[in-house]
Amino acid sequence: MRRTFGSSIVVALAVLGCSQLADQGRSSTAGYWSRAVGFVDSGGISTSPIDAPDTVLAGARFTVTISTFGSTGCIRPDRSHVQLEGSAANITPYDSVWSNNPPCPPGWQAYPRTVELRFEMAGTGRIQLHGRGFDHDLTLERTLIVRP
Numbered sequence: 001m002r003r004t005f006g007s008s009i010v011v012a013l014a015v016l017g018c019s020q021l022a023d024q025g026r027s028s029t030a031g032y033w034s035r036a037v038g039f040v041d042s043g044g045i046s047t048s049p050i051d052a053p054d055t056v057l058a059g060a061r062f063t064v065t066i067s068t069f070g071s072t073g074c075i076r077p078d079r080s081h082v083q084l085e086g087s088a089a090n091i092t093p094y095d096s097v098w099s100n101n102p103p104c105p106p107g108w109q110a111y112p113r114t115v116e117l118r119f120e121m122a123g124t125g126r127i128q129l130h131g132r133g134f135d136h137d138l139t140l141e142r143t144l145i146v147r148p
Contacts, residue, residue, distance in 0.1 A: 031100040035078055038068030038093035038111075040131030040138055045069070047110035050129050050142040058122045058146050063114050066093055066129055072107030074098040080115050087146065089117050092130045122148040 040049045051065040066080065076096040083090045095111065098104060119125040129140045 033096045035094055036097045038095045038131045039070050040129055041133040042069055043108050049140050052142055055145040058148055061116050061118045065112050065114050067110040067112040068093050068095050069110055071104040072109055074104035075111050077111045077113045082115050087119055088126045090128050119146045122146050
């Protein structure tokens with residue numbers, strides 16, 4: 001009888017130990033959102049990463065739509081860093097990206113967001129979009145006319 005009682009304790013401890021390890025494993029593989037520079041390579045879909053007017057007025061605000069790309073349901077557009085230097089606008093978009101479990105479903109889509117710009121001087125304006133590509137950092141450029 002003593003042997004059976006001792007075996008029961010060993011089995012109970014083994015089950016308890018395994019369940020604690022399983023719980024630890026579950027919590028360490030739980031998914032989370034992290035902020036990252038956006039992926040600006042469209043991967044062949046028809047959405048342009050930069051959608052801006054061809055012509056704007058000097059001193060007037062205008063809206064530009066920039067898109068990042070990623071797996072369906074695993075990207076949330078975040079803020080963009082915009083730096084204006086004379087007739088050039090440098091934009092770095094950020095996304096919140098899902099990591100770990102559950103995995104991202106297959107698919108590829110655009111995640112657009114808008115930024116407001118203003119060029120003060122007439123001439124040629126330049127918008128540079130800085131982000132990630134499939135195997136390297138990527139800078140895309142769009143020029144526009146700035147009228148007086």
